[in-house]
Amino acid sequence: MSNQRPWWRPDGFLLYAIIYLTFIYLPVLFLPLFSFNSSKYIAFPLKSFTLKWYHQMVNSPSMLEALLNSVKVGLIVAIVSTILGLLAAKALTRYRLPGRGPVISFIMIPLVIPEIILAISLLILISQLDIPLSLWTVGFSHSLLCTPFAMLVLISRMEGFDNSLEEAALDLGENGWMTFWRVTFPIVLPGIVASLLLTFTISFDEFVLAFFLSSTDATLPIYIWSSLRFPTKIPAVLALGSSIFVISFFVVSFAEWLRRRGVKLESTSGI
Amino acid sequence: MKTSSTTAPHHNSGISLARLFQTSEAVRGYTLLSPTLLALLLGLAMPLAVLFTLSFWIQDYLDFIRTFSLKNYIDFFQKPIYGKILIKSIRMSGLVTLATVLLAYPMAYFIAFRIQHNKLIWLILITVPFWTSYLLRVFAWKLMLGYNGVINSGLKTLGFISEPLEFLLYNPAAVMITLAHAWAAFAILPIYVSLEKIDRSLLEAARDLGENAFITFVRVTLPLSLPGVIAASLLVFIPTVGDYVTPSLVGGPSGIMIGNIIQSMFGKALNWPLGAAISVISMLTVALMISLFLWGTQSFRRKVA
Numbered sequence: 403m404s405n406q407r408p409w410w411r412p413d414g415f416l417l418y419a420i421i422y423l424t425f426i427y428l429p430v431l432f433l434p435l436f437s438f439n440s441s442k443y444i445a446f447p448l449k450s451f452t453l454k455w456y457h458q459m460v461n462s463p464s465m466l467e468a469l470l471n472s473v474k475v476g477l478i479v480a481i482v483s484t485i486l487g488l489l490a491a492k493a494l495t496r497y498r499l500p501g502r503g504p505v506i507s508f509i510m511i512p513l514v515i516p517e518i519i520l521a522i523s524l525l526i527l528i529s530q531l532d533i534p535l536s537l538w539t540v541g542f543s544h545s546l547l548c549t550p551f552a553m554l555v556l557i558s559r560m561e562g563f564d565n566s567l568e569e570a571a572l573d574l575g576e577n578g579w580m581t582f583w584r585v586t587f588p589i590v591l592p593g594i595v596a597s598l599l600l601t602f603t604i605s606f607d608e609f610v611l612a613f614f615l616s617s618t619d620a621t622l623p624i625y626i627w628s629s630l631r632f633p634t635k636i637p638a639v640l641a642l643g644s645s646i647f648v649i650s651f652f653v654v655s656f657a658e659w660l661r662r663r664g665v666k667l668e669s670t671s672g673i
Numbered sequence: 674m675k676t677s678s679t680t681a682p683h684h685n686s687g688i689s690l691a692r693l694f695q696t697s698e699a700v701r702g703y704t705l706l707s708p709t710l711l712a713l714l715l716g717l718a719m720p721l722a723v724l725f726t727l728s729f730w731i732q733d734y735l736d737f738i739r740t741f742s743l744k745n746y747i748d749f750f751q752k753p754i755y756g757k758i759l760i761k762s763i764r765m766s767g768l769v770t771l772a773t774v775l776l777a778y779p780m781a782y783f784i785a786f787r788i789q790h791n792k793l794i795w796l797i798l799i800t801v802p803f804w805t806s807y808l809l810r811v812f813a814w815k816l817m818l819g820y821n822g823v824i825n826s827g828l829k830t831l832g833f834i835s836e837p838l839e840f841l842l843y844n845p846a847a848v849m850i851t852l853a854h855a856w857a858a859f860a861i862l863p864i865y866v867s868l869e870k871i872d873r874s875l876l877e878a879a880r881d882l883g884e885n886a887f888i889t890f891v892r893v894t895l896p897l898s899l900p901g902v903i904a905a906s907l908l909v910f911i912p913t914v915g916d917y918v919t920p921s922l923v924g925g926p927s928g929i930m931i932g933n934i935i936q937s938m939f940g941k942a943l944n945w946p947l948g949a950a951i952s953v954i955s956m957l958t959v960a961l962m963i964s965l966f967l968w969g970t971q972s973f974r975r976k977v978a
Contacts, residue, residue, distance in 0.1 A: 409787045415779065416787075422780045423798070426857050429813035430802040432823060436816070445821030490709040497702030509709065511717055514907070516915020516959070518932050519952045522939055523720035526727050526949065546716040549709060607806055609918060614939070626808045630922065636812075643809045650804045654797065 434647070437640035444636055455641040462638060468625035469642070472606050475537055475621060479544040479605040484597045486545070487552025488590070494553075495560040510550045520547070521614040528615070535617040543611040548601035555600060559593025599657065603650075728949035737946060745950035755934060759955055762930040763962060765845055766913035769852045773909050774902060776853070777860035781901075784861075785868035796865070803858045811922050814851040818842040818923070843925025851923050852913045860905040867901025868894070896977050903970055907963065914959055931955050 410416065436444050440452035459465060490509060494502060512520060524543050528535065567589070571581040587594075609623035616624060626643075629635035703710075728745055731738040749755050784795045803810070817823045818841040825837035841847065871894060879889040913919075917932030924930070931951070938948025 409783075409789065415783050418779050419783045422776065425776075426799070426802045426854065429817050429854060430805050430810060432816050433805060433809055433813055443821075444816060445819070446823070446826035486709040486712055489705050493702045493705035497698040497705075499702040499706075500699055505706065505710070508717075509713060511713075514911055514963075515956060516911060516932070518915045518917060518935055519724070519956055520717075520720075522935065522945075522948060522952060523724040524716065525939065526945065527720040527723045530723060542716060546713065549712070553709075609808060623806060623808055626806060627918075630808065630812060640809070643806055647805055651801070654804075658793075658797070 433640050434644040437637060437644045439637070442634050442637060444633070444640075455637040456645070458638040459641040459645070464620075465625060465638065465642060468620045468622045471537055471619055472622035475541045475544060476602045476605040478541050479548055480598045480602040482541075482545045483548035483552045483601045484556075484594060486549045487554075487556050487597060487601075488594065490549070490553045491556035491560055492586075495557060495563065496565065509553055512547045513550050517547070517610040518614075521611045524611070525614045535615055537616065537619050537621070539615045540612045540621060541605075543615050544605040544608055547608065547611065548604050551604060552597040552601050555597045556590065556593045559590055559596075563589065595657075599653075724949050725953060727946050728953050730946045732944045732946050735943075745947045746954070748947060749950055749954060755931075755951060758929065758934055759931045759951075759958060761845075762914055762932070762955075763958065765849055765930065766852070766910055766916075767962075769849050769856070769913050770906050770910040772849070773853045773856055773860045774864070774905050777857060777905065778864055778902070781861045781864035781868055785865055792869075796862070799861050800858050803855075807855065808918065808922075810855050811851055811919050814847065814854065814923055815842065818847055818850075842923060843928065845924065845928045848920050848924045848928045848930070851919050852916065855919070856909045856913060859908040863904040863908065864898060864901040867898045867904075871897045892977060896974055899970060899974055903967065906966065910963070910966075911959065915955070 435448075437455050438451055438453070439448050440454065441449040493499065494506065499505065521543070524539070528539055533539065563586075567585050568581055571585045572578070576584065607623060608621075609627060612621045612624055613627065620628070622642075626639050629639050727737070729741050729743070731740075731742050731744055780799070784792055784799075788795055805813075815822070819825070820837050820839065820842070822841070824841060825834070828834045829837065875893055875897070876889060879893045880886075884892070914930075915932045915935075917930065917936045920928050920930045920933050924933075935948050935951055935955070938944045938951065942948075
């Protein structure tokens, strides 16, 4: 079949791929461009190169506080939703459960209702219970949203899991906890790392739930939202956005490098 | 779970509970599931129940009149503006979904069938633009379409226009373009996965039996990739139909969607019960649209296959 032809063979498909990539990259590339532009108006023509917005970014306590809040919430959400997802994934892959289908659908509900409805339902409940809004309420809502993602990632890692490994450990006299720690955990670890990364990312960028469920402590998306109304604040926000982008690029490259190294080690150590 | 606990012998319940735990898969499974289910009951089932209840109450300044009333639902159907905006939102995000999926399909096909090595690199390449904050990605379109934006400056420099075009931003089309861009990766990935799963020998068989490339695509590749197309459509349609960030940033007055109405009921307009009723109606309408869509794709698959 067509398997022998190289992918760069010039034809309609390649042209389409190039246009498509341009479409998804082009708008986003203007963001870092304007973070180096010395005019405080985000408009053409460009003026001159400057680093002052990066300087302003590092010297903006409210922005850094919002960043810190987002990191804090993201870390807690990543841990909580990965634990909840892990328990659910383990239960659903290890045991034959009556009502498995409905349980899965129930856990997936946060994925299939628009976020704004999730947000206002939680807002109503929280206000009826007289619980004050804080970063904790934001974290709680993010954990709900992230649990189905964590569960999906972990189920796909666990589906091929050989239960006889656990049974062997139990037969050899390990207790349930040690079996989990020394047998199950190392095998599922890549899934756990993937789940932590994914849920942190979702929480870090989540705006709608945070908008309705936070009080005075802003998360980063809320800070960005409020600065989009003040044109003078935008260049520093673009500087921060560009910095975060570069950091995530390195994190993903590092994760991919680790993964490849892991694959190589697995294939060379011949057990 | 219920069945296994009722079949347990009642006479020696002290010992049998422990034994039940060890022998019944269902009990152990549900014990393991209980923290997750409890969190979701608290944070999902209860809030939705409260939302439903609130939709039958009435706003009374800063408080609610807590007696059953259909007033909000009657309001919704009497003031045509809400229904109109709901229908407009569904039409807009339906078009966004259609455009996103149609544009994503050839790209996913390219990666699945043309790229032999390092497919992961290509997938990462697709997702890189989406590592930027969602709000900034939407803002980027303001830069593209704005008065002094990329398109206007470009056209001016090239001499096609003398004054910037003002109709580019703040309209439904701007909202739809921005949404189609913002959700592109969510369409490509599921379609790619379903294309990648297709057994290549099926395609060779179709070609060997004398079908041409187009018929092979329509009768083999497309039906087999339908699960991915369906997943992609839902992943784009559900979040975009309730979005209010994009309409408020690039939509202008003509581009508002039902999410903006719901948001204003919980903000400036301060009518939570009406907001709750609009949410309930929107949710039911979206669920109906999704059922129709799934039914439609099912019958398509049966007809083709």
